[in-house]
Amino acid sequence: MNRAAQTQHPTKDRLPRYTLGTDSAAAQRLRVLDEVYHQTTWALLERAGLREGWHCADIGCGTGLVTMAMAGHVGAAGRVIGVDEAGTFIDVARQTAAERKLKNVEFGSGDAYAPPLPSAQFDLVYARCLLSHLDKPLRAIQAMTALARPGGRVVIEDIDCSGVFAHPKAPALMRHLGLYQRVMRLYGGDPLIGRKLPRLCRQTGLTDVRFEVVSPSEPLKPVKRLYPLTLTCLKPAIVEAGLATARDVDALTAELNAKVDDPDVTFPSCPMVQVWTRKS
Ligand SMILES: C[S@@+](CC[C@H](N)C(=O)[O-])C[C@H]1O[C@@H](n2cnc3c(N)ncnc32)[C@H](O)[C@@H]1O
Numbered sequence: 365m366n367r368a369a370q371t372q373h374p375t376k377d378r379l380p381r382y383t384l385g386t387d388s389a390a391a392q393r394l395r396v397l398d399e400v401y402h403q404t405t406w407a408l409l410e411r412a413g414l415r416e417g418w419h420c421a422d423i424g425c426g427t428g429l430v431t432m433a434m435a436g437h438v439g440a441a442g443r444v445i446g447v448d449e450a451g452t453f454i455d456v457a458r459q460t461a462a463e464r465k466l467k468n469v470e471f472g473s474g475d476a477y478a479p480p481l482p483s484a485q486f487d488l489v490y491a492r493c494l495l496s497h498l499d500k501p502l503r504a505i506q507a508m509t510a511l512a513r514p515g516g517r518v519v520i521e522d523i524d525c526s527g528v529f530a531h532p533k534a535p536a537l538m539r540h541l542g543l544y545q546r547v548m549r550l551y552g553g554d555p556l557i558g559r560k561l562p563r564l565c566r567q568t569g570l571t572d573v574r575f576e577v578v579s580p581s582e583p584l585k586p587v588k589r590l591y592p593l594t595l596t597c598l599k600p601a602i603v604e605a606g607l608a609t610a611r612d613v614d615a616l617t618a619e620l621n622a623k624v625d626d627p628d629v630t631f632p633s634c635p636m637v638q639v640w641t642r643k644s
Contacts (some may be wrong), residue, residue, distance in 0.1 A: 524558025
């Protein structure tokens with residue numbers, strides 16, 4: 365790794381930003397992320413009580429894959445709105461919703477700290493893998509809580525990068541996870557946000573705070589593939605931060621891909637902490 369370059373970009377000069385990019389590779393990564401976590405997300409939403417006729421908001425919705433799944437569930441009497449700061453993702457989401465002829469879903473650009481949505485209106489307010497990218501997660505949960513009606517649900521799931529293992533050992537995976545955590549922190553995020561979610565929710569005043577930790581694993585093929593895809597998307601932010609050269613990242617990606625293709629090497633997905641709560 366490029367040690368000299370590491371000191372050229374002090375953390376304090378960095379603006380918080382979404383490190384994984386918003387181009388077509390990043391959209392493809394979100395499809396694979398959804399393949400990995402779709403079932404556990406669905407189980408979470410069912411535990412939270414999602415039902416027909418509900419009005420829901422999906423904050424940091426990306427390309428809207430969960431938003432659209434929720435829209436299918438709430439039916440014609442329900443409505444789901446997805447909000448994301450990335451216009452390119454919102455365009456993809458709108459196009460997909462039009463192709464699927466979904467009438468009860470809407471997408472809009474907006475900031476998680478001040479979503480352009482009415483207060484106290486939603487039966488369920490949801491976010492997946494958003495808070496790990498934010499420098500003020502408590503403020504974002506407060507903003508989500510403000511959108512929920514009294515008695516409504518606030519449901520959040522996000523990663524906690526610790527606890528990933530490989531057997532037999534896969535040093536490339538561990539180096540990737542190290543880089544991932546460093547670059548996320550440099551840009552204001554928190555790769556260990558998962559463990560903090562229940563407490564942050566209680567601090568926000570949410571009640572009935574419950575949580576579970578899930579880590580979908582093999583034989584789900586995309587579980588392993590998600591790691592090198594993530595590294596590829598992170599490459600510009602890693603290089604810009606001086607944590608490694610583009611060539612270092614390419615070499616690490618190739619090494620990681622070799623472990624992904626090796627059926628003898630086992631590794632699980634990054635643990636996801638799922639929290640479901642109620643606004644009193
Ligand atoms: C890892 S993606 C998850 C997308 C989606 N929730 C999913 O699970 O497929 C994180 C998303 O958060 C969005 N995001 C990051 N910071 C944001 C902010 N301050 N306001 C709104 N969206 C934000 C990014 O643009 C990105 O789409």
